[in-house]
Amino acid sequence: MRIETPYLLFLGDAADPLAAKTAAGIAQWRPENCLGQMRLPGCNADLGLPDMGIAEARAAGVRTLVVGAANRGGNLNEAWVPLLIQALEAGLDLASGLHQKLADIPALAGLAASLGRQVHDVRHPTGTFPIGTGEKRPGLRVLAVGTDCSIGKMYTALALEREMQARGMRATFRATGQTGILIAGSGVSVDAVVSDFVAGAVEQLCPANAPNHWDVVEGQASVLHPSYGGVTLALVHGSQPDALVMCHEPTRPHMRGLPHRPLPHLADCIAAHEAAARLTNPRAKVVGFSLNTSALSEDNAQRVLLELEERFGLPAVDPLRTGVGPLVDQLEEIEAHALA
């Protein structure tokens, strides 16, 4: 099920830019899909897009209103429902990455059904998934992995896709979380899939493809994460990656939300992910590091990246500071070997 584009990004009364980070991610990575933003009084986020009402958005060609801001708790503000009704009546679909499902709000679900409109609750997978088989599929795949959650895997995958496409490589971002799905227009929130079917859902997400096509798969969590390691392992097995990129934040003191749990050592984290990946792709290897060095000065960031490169003999980048070119060089080498 694809989400129809272009989008109107609904920011609600986002208290600060962070509350609108889903919308900001879409605007950053798919500006061509974002015709406007809609802000309510008190909104403190601004994506620099044209402010539009629903009628104006419809006239401009918008197909879907995206709820791109959240209250604490991931709930929908009840005051927004009349606006969403208005959007459906104007002929727009709705999409949301919130925990609370739009489809569970009877006024929206009933109206959408009667109008033939779609309501996409992207955090909640629909449809059925096969059981994974682990059989090797044609095509190439790169998966972002990491030392923790929320450490730059989606950003890294999107930066890889952009650079690969700029070089003329065939690359498709494959989304495994709600923001990624809204960016890509399709995908599956793997952490919300029943555990038996996660590997199979990922196999379906990045199916057999041309020998020179790359699936650039968004990662989740870490196989060394005590809460979500099982999600990650199924994602690693199902995506059967040829290449892994290790994402890391060098100043994070402990795993997010787990103050008793330090981040794993990078060497252990590489070994664990490579071992896991080789079950379904014996050629899997970590090809480099993608760091979020935003907490470091330019000098310190360069020093950290250089140290990693020397220690592991692999390229280390910050997608924002340095770009991901050296990682894509590695992928080009893998592609050349695979096609040789």
Next chain:
Amino acid sequence: MRIETPYLLFLGDAADPLAAKTAAGIAQWRPENCLGQMRLPGCNADLGLPDMGIAEARAAGVRTLVVGAANRGGNLNEAWVPLLIQALEAGLDLASGLHQKLADIPALAGLAASLGRQVHDVRHPTGTFPIGTGEKRPGLRVLAVGTDCSIGKMYTALALEREMQARGMRATFRATGQTGILIAGSGVSVDAVVSDFVAGAVEQLCPANAPNHWDVVEGQASVLHPSYGGVTLALVHGSQPDALVMCHEPTRPHMRGLPHRPLPHLADCIAAHEAAARLTNPRAKVVGFSLNTSALSEDNAQRVLLELEERFGLPAVDPLRTGVGPLVDQLEEIEAHALA
């Protein structure tokens, strides 16, 4: 939610003993909970329990009718519904391990609700689960792991519990699959839990306990299984086992249902499970092997067990042929060290 005992085991028109294997497992491991069996014309299974009708079962003190036989596909035979209605009306609860939910049959769900009776679809978890934390809990835990699915993990765990209790140790079987849940009267089908919550569900299943109490946790699949490895990893992380028992079937030619996939080498399988388990319990170790040697002659079985013992320096048993005493010896040593 506990399933009330004792049980009447409903075998339906099971085509052969294998079709009634759920009921057979309950009768084998919890004979004290099984007052009778109920068989329909054409049933080719017989557990050796008294044959009873519903009124007779009720008079004998039965609290729950257990649907312990399946058609192909895990569906309920429609012809059984009137009998299940009769059971509810007689005051019995219902429990089923089938894929198809009894609670989805309106005639049953409505009647049960109006009568205040419980309908347990044990393959389908209910309630909410926490996110796992990986924090160490008091108490001791042993987890059955293995080289494949359906390779004796439940049987091994139940045999361990029985032997441990016979020695006066404090041991509680913790069920993670549908047959195990019907045997134990409670538990959680981890493969049907949303992937984000599997580790947390397992943490809840074997919570903090007395320092000398053992949770004997039923395993599922294998971290080296390409379809279900994620389920297993979450189970390993959540159960934070002090001891692992490696289950294996020495004649199986390939993973069940995956003819392209040989079973992993035992040394690799030990290393993978120990590495996984040490994330949440640094003392985790494989303490021995539990083999299903039913396909081997007595001589060959003894030879295979002896070879394993010599190769790995760990005890190797077949629960059915040799008992699990040597494995429990290992657990007693771990307990002595832990309490020292």
